[in-house]
Amino acid sequence: MQFQGNVKPSVGIIFDSDMGTNIDGALALALLYGFDGKNEARVVSISVSRSNLSSAAFCEVVGRFYAGAVNGAFFAGGFGRNLPVGLAVDGKIKDETPMLSVPLAKMNAEGKPVYAHGIHKLNDTAEVPALLRNAFTAQHDQNSIAVLTGPATNFAQVLDLPGVKDLLSRKCRYLSMTGGAFPDGKPEFNIKANIPAARKLFAEWPTPIVVSGYEIGEALPFPAASIEKDFAWSPAHPVVDAYKAFKPMPYDAPTWDMSAVLYAIRPQEGYFKLSDPGTITVLDDGRTKFTPSAQGKHRYLILDPTQKDRIINVYTELASAKPVPRVPRFRQQQQKDKELKDKELQDKELKPAEVKPPAPVE
Numbered sequence: 001m002q003f004q005g006n007v008k009p010s011v012g013i014i015f016d017s018d019m020g021t022n023i024d025g026a027l028a029l030a031l032l033y034g035f036d037g038k039n040e041a042r043v044v045s046i047s048v049s050r051s052n053l054s055s056a057a058f059c060e061v062v063g064r065f066y067a068g069a070v071n072g073a074f075f076a077g078g079f080g081r082n083l084p085v086g087l088a089v090d091g092k093i094k095d096e097t098p099m100l101s102v103p104l105a106k107m108n109a110e111g112k113p114v115y116a117h118g119i120h121k122l123n124d125t126a127e128v129p130a131l132l133r134n135a136f137t138a139q140h141d142q143n144s145i146a147v148l149t150g151p152a153t154n155f156a157q158v159l160d161l162p163g164v165k166d167l168l169s170r171k172c173r174y175l176s177m178t179g180g181a182f183p184d185g186k187p188e189f190n191i192k193a194n195i196p197a198a199r200k201l202f203a204e205w206p207t208p209i210v211v212s213g214y215e216i217g218e219a220l221p222f223p224a225a226s227i228e229k230d231f232a233w234s235p236a237h238p239v240v241d242a243y244k245a246f247k248p249m250p251y252d253a254p255t256w257d258m259s260a261v262l263y264a265i266r267p268q269e270g271y272f273k274l275s276d277p278g279t280i281t282v283l284d285d286g287r288t289k290f291t292p293s294a295q296g297k298h299r300y301l302i303l304d305p306t307q308k309d310r311i312i313n314v315y316t317e318l319a320s321a322k323p324v325p326r327v328p329r330f331r332q333q334q335q336k337d338k339e340l341k342d343k344e345l346q347d348k349e350l351k352p353a354e355v356k357p358p359a360p361v362e
Helices: 023-038 053-070 098-105 128-137 153-158 164-171 196-204 212-221 226-230 240-244 257-264 306-319 329-350
Strands: 011-017 041-048 085-087 145-148 173-177 209-212 272-275 278-282 289-293 298-302
Touching: 011 023, 011 128, 011 257, 023 041, 023 053, 023 240, 023 257, 023 306, 041 053, 053 085, 053 240, 085 128, 098 240, 128 153, 128 164, 128 257, 145 257, 153 196, 164 173, 173 226, 173 257, 209 257, 212 257, 212 298, 226 240, 257 272, 257 306, 278 298, 298 306
Parallel strands: 011 041, 011 145, 041 085, 145 173, 173 209, 209 298
Antiparallel strands: 272 298, 278 289
């Protein structure tokens, strides 16, 4: 739901991932909610390109864990704080993984799920192209950013809807995504998983695209020590449980997906250098080819070694941050309006009544 007050809200993030493929997807979602808690961004749409109910359910679990306190988005009618999760139905990348199944199966002492969610069948998820279109439509012009951290399956599909390219040009600042390897690297998973979709995305997406390649995430590992220490404020944390289930501890996880989220929300901070403008194309084997061009709309991130510690500090600080309770944004405006009306009524009651002169006697 879009902000209803008089002040333009923080930027809305439309987030699409392959949740469950790698643990950095969970870390990226935690980072995104960390930014939401600081009011630097709003999570307005979540979708997954894995045809797996557990992928969608885990996203909802993380959303409930963080967004119950921080996210201003509501279901229609305002009955809950959870965003509907879009689920791809193409049947690709549908295998179960421990980082999903272990947290979802965790029980408390009473034998009830530690992490409740409402996604148990396909009808509990949203149809992705419509979800994405509606999410962009609900934002102010140039006040949304698309973040893609998995195959381009869902974002390529939304491009086929009538009028969507014009909508994206008006609503979306740019697309920040993970994929490929630059300047001339090996085939990368996100691209190889759906080469036709990646080609379509680079060829038809109407806004600028900034890509974080494989080499960026590899160079910025998330420290296992942070999982053990910085998240300890909660006795049960879905991201921690997913991290420990993904691989035997301790291990430092590459942060491919986190880099796309960080650049999307703080491009002005100089965490990364940018390539010159150009055009990215996808070769038959899944490799990405960058061709410099002054008219090109594509760039890729370049690691600045002097920023490595600074970036990892941001990752650990925001991904592990406690949810920040606050009144939903549109209710803040309603409360201010009510206070103003109450004051006007009070002033009117305290003002001496106007005494009218008697009517003249004829």
